[in-house]
Amino acid sequence: MSNTESSPTESYGPAEPESVSVPPELTSDGTKLVYLYLQVSGESTLDELNRSLEMKTISLLPILETLVTKDLVDRQDNYYLPTAT
Numbered sequence: 001m002s003n004t005e006s007s008p009t010e011s012y013g014p015a016e017p018e019s020v021s022v023p024p025e026l027t028s029d030g031t032k033l034v035y036l037y038l039q040v041s042g043e044s045t046l047d048e049l050n051r052s053l054e055m056k057t058i059s060l061l062p063i064l065e066t067l068v069t070k071d072l073v074d075r076q077d078n079y080y081l082p083t084a085t
Helices: 029-041 046-053 057-069
Strands: 073-076 079-082
Touching: 029 046, 029 057, 029 079, 046 057, 057 073, 057 079
Parallel strands: none
Antiparallel strands: 073 079
């Protein structure tokens, strides 16, 4: 992140790992993994998800689209963030 960009986490923030649970509508392992990662990290770019989870973009994009469609994740510029609860 460049010095001119502000971090979207300022309004969302990471969750405490002990307080994170997976919504029952998430059934695939990949979707659960990305959801939990975003809940704990608070925010991530696609590149960060690639590196951290060792998943390819072609796998991540449909997962992220599913999470956004289900209103579990928001996208702000290049960041994916868990929705505020």
